[in-house]
Amino acid sequence: MIILGIDTALRCTGYGVLRAEQDSFEAVDCGVIKNHKDLSHTQCLLRLSRGVKELVKTFKIDAAAIEGAFFGKNVKTTMILGYARGAVMTALAEYGIPVYAYSPKEVKASAGGIGTASKFQVAAILSSLLNMDVSKLEYDATDALGLAICHANKALRSGNEYTLPKPI
Amino acid sequence: MIILGIDTALRCTGYGVLRAEQDSFEAVDCGVIKNHKDLSHTQCLLRLSRGVKELVKTFKIDAAAIEGAFFGKNVKTTMILGYARGAVMTALAEYGIPVYAYSPKEVKASAGGIGTASKFQVAAILSSLLNMDVSKLEYDATDALGLAICHANKALRSGNEYTLPKPI
Numbered sequence: 464m465i466i467l468g469i470d471t472a473l474r475c476t477g478y479g480v481l482r483a484e485q486d487s488f489e490a491v492d493c494g495v496i497k498n499h500k501d502l503s504h505t506q507c508l509l510r511l512s513r514g515v516k517e518l519v520k521t522f523k524i525d526a527a528a529i530e531g532a533f534f535g536k537n538v539k540t541t542m543i544l545g546y547a548r549g550a551v552m553t554a555l556a557e558y559g560i561p562v563y564a565y566s567p568k569e570v571k572a573s574a575g576g577i578g579t580a581s582k583f584q585v586a587a588i589l590s591s592l593l594n595m596d597v598s599k600l601e602y603d604a605t606d607a608l609g610l611a612i613c614h615a616n617k618a619l620r621s622g623n624e625y626t627l628p629k630p631i
Numbered sequence: 632m633i634i635l636g637i638d639t640a641l642r643c644t645g646y647g648v649l650r651a652e653q654d655s656f657e658a659v660d661c662g663v664i665k666n667h668k669d670l671s672h673t674q675c676l677l678r679l680s681r682g683v684k685e686l687v688k689t690f691k692i693d694a695a696a697i698e699g700a701f702f703g704k705n706v707k708t709t710m711i712l713g714y715a716r717g718a719v720m721t722a723l724a725e726y727g728i729p730v731y732a733y734s735p736k737e738v739k740a741s742a743g744g745i746g747t748a749s750k751f752q753v754a755a756i757l758s759s760l761l762n763m764d765v766s767k768l769e770y771d772a773t774d775a776l777g778l779a780i781c782h783a784n785k786a787l788r789s790g791n792e793y794t795l796p797k798p799i
Contacts, residue, residue: 509724545713556677
């Protein structure tokens with residue numbers, strides 16, 4: 464099962480492509496899609512949409528996991544984060560990829576068993592699960608891999624203590 | 632000049648296609664894209680994106696005008712409105728259509744000369760400008776035509792008292 468985790472934002476979006484089997488996880492690719500501060504909102508959304516479509520085509524993605532919490536410093540940043548998520552969700556929908564949303568707490572709980580784990584603890588557990596040093600990655604890429612692992616745990620182990628949520 | 636006005640929302644998006652010349656406006660098409668409440672967010676965004684692309688292809692749109700104010704009853708509705716706008720903006724960007732954003736106050740001021748005009752007053756003025764009875768249209772379609780007229784006034788009369796804003 465190939466899962467695309469995406470930690471979306473207008474200027475810097477992390478992504479992680481995870482090959483997940485019942486007992487092993489492999490990070491096939493990960494990185495960030497950056498948008499220069501001089502680009503207009505619309506230009507950023509187009510780059511984001513194209514980047515996601517490229518990943519879907521390259522890695523034959525089965526499902527996507529995005530950050531689903533509703534929050535924002537203020538109404539403007541919330542709306543702009545919404546723009547970026549809308550562009551990403553639409554790109555995934557064009558390829559019929561089911562999109563699942565997880566809160567940061569769910570991701571931490573899934574990776575480390577504790578919803579209150581620190582960024583450092585989560586990084587250590589992800590490094591162990593993926594057999595690679597995630598501390599060298601950009602934070603947004605690590606967060607995206609965390610999202611993918613969260614979904615893998617729900618998808619591969621549901622029926623057990625995990626339950627797969629409805630796609631959004 | 633063909634201008635597409637779009638009053639975006641996840642469940643009901645109004646659109647209006649305006650042919651604008653220096654001294655005359657014609658509503659070429661208008662209506663709403665509705666999404667059933669049972670559709671997922673992602674399905675709504677896909678329908679919205681496809682609907683906008685269809686309009687762009689059918690009417691050879693030169694520019695688009697959207698509602699640009701940042702507001703929301705709460706963080707969740709703001710974010711979801713952001714999803715919808717993001718899908719629309721990305722669809723327009725794919726066709727290289729410049730997107731301009733106007734606040735409700737700017738639209739009212741442009742249509743009626745007064746930023747505080749009532750919905751009824753705006754409808755009466757739009758009816759006069761378009762030589763049609765807009766009171767029979769759905770509100771969202773009327774609002775979309777208002778956005779298109781607002782942009783037409785800025786685009787065709789800039790250099791005068793109007794100034795064209797930067798595309799978003």
